[in-house]
Amino acid sequence: MAKVDIFSKIPDLNYKEESDYQNSADFTKLVNSRRSCRVYTDDPVPEEVIQKCLDLALLAPNSSNLQPWQFYWVKSKDKRKLLNKYCLNQPAASTAPEIIVAVACPEMWRTTRKLMLQAFEEQDEVKTPKAAIQYYKKIVPLAYDQGPLGIKGRIKKVVLYLMGFKKPTPRGPASKSDMRTWAHKSTALACQNLMLAFRSYGYDTCPMEGLDENRVHDLLELPRSARVCMAISVGKRAKNGIYGPRIRFDRDLFVKTV
Amino acid sequence: MAKVDIFSKIPDLNYKEESDYQNSADFTKLVNSRRSCRVYTDDPVPEEVIQKCLDLALLAPNSSNLQPWQFYWVKSKDKRKLLNKYCLNQPAASTAPEIIVAVACPEMWRTTRKLMLQAFEEQDEVKTPKAAIQYYKKIVPLAYDQGPLGIKGRIKKVVLYLMGFKKPTPRGPASKSDMRTWAHKSTALACQNLMLAFRSYGYDTCPMEGLDENRVHDLLELPRSARVCMAISVGKRAKNGIYGPRIRFDRDLFVKTV
Numbered sequence: 001m002a003k004v005d006i007f008s009k010i011p012d013l014n015y016k017e018e019s020d021y022q023n024s025a026d027f028t029k030l031v032n033s034r035r036s037c038r039v040y041t042d043d044p045v046p047e048e049v050i051q052k053c054l055d056l057a058l059l060a061p062n063s064s065n066l067q068p069w070q071f072y073w074v075k076s077k078d079k080r081k082l083l084n085k086y087c088l089n090q091p092a093a094s095t096a097p098e099i100i101v102a103v104a105c106p107e108m109w110r111t112t113r114k115l116m117l118q119a120f121e122e123q124d125e126v127k128t129p130k131a132a133i134q135y136y137k138k139i140v141p142l143a144y145d146q147g148p149l150g151i152k153g154r155i156k157k158v159v160l161y162l163m164g165f166k167k168p169t170p171r172g173p174a175s176k177s178d179m180r181t182w183a184h185k186s187t188a189l190a191c192q193n194l195m196l197a198f199r200s201y202g203y204d205t206c207p208m209e210g211l212d213e214n215r216v217h218d219l220l221e222l223p224r225s226a227r228v229c230m231a232i233s234v235g236k237r238a239k240n241g242i243y244g245p246r247i248r249f250d251r252d253l254f255v256k257t258v
Numbered sequence: 259m260a261k262v263d264i265f266s267k268i269p270d271l272n273y274k275e276e277s278d279y280q281n282s283a284d285f286t287k288l289v290n291s292r293r294s295c296r297v298y299t300d301d302p303v304p305e306e307v308i309q310k311c312l313d314l315a316l317l318a319p320n321s322s323n324l325q326p327w328q329f330y331w332v333k334s335k336d337k338r339k340l341l342n343k344y345c346l347n348q349p350a351a352s353t354a355p356e357i358i359v360a361v362a363c364p365e366m367w368r369t370t371r372k373l374m375l376q377a378f379e380e381q382d383e384v385k386t387p388k389a390a391i392q393y394y395k396k397i398v399p400l401a402y403d404q405g406p407l408g409i410k411g412r413i414k415k416v417v418l419y420l421m422g423f424k425k426p427t428p429r430g431p432a433s434k435s436d437m438r439t440w441a442h443k444s445t446a447l448a449c450q451n452l453m454l455a456f457r458s459y460g461y462d463t464c465p466m467e468g469l470d471e472n473r474v475h476d477l478l479e480l481p482r483s484a485r486v487c488m489a490i491s492v493g494k495r496a497k498n499g500i501y502g503p504r505i506r507f508d509r510d511l512f513v514k515t516v
Contacts, residue, residue: 007348007468010297010498017500021291024310026284027458031314031451033279039268052282054513056289058506060450061465065505072514079516086426090265115507126502168344168470177435184439185467185487188446192318193289196454200285207319210265212426220516229443240268242275244384247323248316249373255312256330258337258478
């Protein structure tokens with residue numbers, strides 16, 4: 001399989017990118033100051049801040065660089081009124097100057113794999129290894145196309161299962177549901193960037209999942225396959241914006257050493 | 259429904275948490291310096307750094323604070339050898355000093371909702387509103403328990419569908435697959451914190467999804483319902499660690515204003 005080439009061997013590339021960035025004290029402060037904000041002041045969020053934070057969100061790592069995400073900034077007053085209702089009128093939505101809806105796009109790879117191939121052709125800094133081109137040409141459709149009614153996915157599941165007896169084999173995505181999870185994961189990575197970015201600009205956020213996904217889907221006129229990942233409200237924290245001290249449990253429940 | 263109380267009204271709490279943190283220049287540098295690293299040097303990652311970064315990961319926002327995540331630091335040499343194989347021996351795994359496997363835990367809410375109730379009882383800074391206690395006592399099991407073979411989920415789906423005709427209604431999670439997605443989303447938020455945390459300490463990471471989930475599941479002896487979200491390798495970037503310049507496409511594809 002062509003996959004093996006780019007995955008198991010270190011390609012001989014003439015590219016160097018170093019970084020001496022280090023500032024854990026600052027990042028620790030940032031993470032500690034990010035709390036989910038439930039009540040906002042009326043202070044507006046400047047457009048420039050929103051755009052810059054969205055740019056930082058888009059720099060999150062993501063699956064095979066296929067960027068299966070979209071961010072809908074709901075600016076229209078009419079749509080915003082409806083969105084508040086669809087977010088069950090929780091204060092984190094109704095008092096927020098802005099809401100951005102993060103959308104997981106399981107079908108985005110169809111567009112972005114082509115854009116990747118185009119980008120490879122255009123970039124002259126580095127000669128793209130053949131295996132990478134093959135990956136986007138052949139492996140990506142094989143991996144992500146589940147076929148009508150997910151039939152290709154079902155066949156793939158069986159094939160991967162059988163291959164899996166012989167050697168380590170990725171088992172998915174092998175269904176439309178797997179594809180949704182796949183897109184949600186990358187989208188959530190970008191959401192975390194987005195929320196931290198706003199905090200770094202002095203604004204607070206609240207990620208909301210308790211919403212009417214179907215109505216939001218219609219409101220944003222999303223394609224059938226897309227799914228609302230979360231709505232993120234943004235603004236300046238009101239004095240009563242944080243409901244209580246942060247609650248975390250014994251880390252041994254979550255951190256395991258094996 | 260008790261839900262409405264805590265969700266649509268601002269509770270009268272005697273809690274204040276302000277933050278004047280702001281440092282967008284630094285966060286922008288951090289996000290820009292985080293690249294997926296495919297080749298590492300032999301430099302070890304100090305245990306202290308790993309633990310601190312895991313602590314920062316655990317501060318990510320998450321669904322209803324139910325923290326449906328686990329992080330497995332694979333320290334055992336034998337297990338690590340196998341893990342490299344299960345990550346298809348890609349250099350991002352095989353050259354990495356450390357790998358942490360992030361696991362989505364759809365059943366974690368059974369434990370953490372009780373811990374939330376306990377935490378409410380113990381905290382004396384703020385008097386927890388009754389609606390919040392009711393939320394964890396009654397709504398959480400209703401929302402997250404899908405029942406044997408997902409039967410409760412199916413019933414819930416129908417009920418929410420019918421309720422949805424009348425008023426905005428969250429539509430899920432209403433299946434075991436929804437629960438997996440639910441857990442993956444929160445886990446991915448924490449993964450992004452983790453990767454940025456390592457970068458802030460001067461270490462690089464690579465999130466890997468191309469792995470044999472079944473074998474990793476067995477290796478870590480995960481509960482049946484848990485799912486590998488991604489494996490994150492950590493170390494010092496080798497000179498050839500980054501394969502090429504970052505590729506992002508026209509932001510209009512991803513950012514929409516409505």
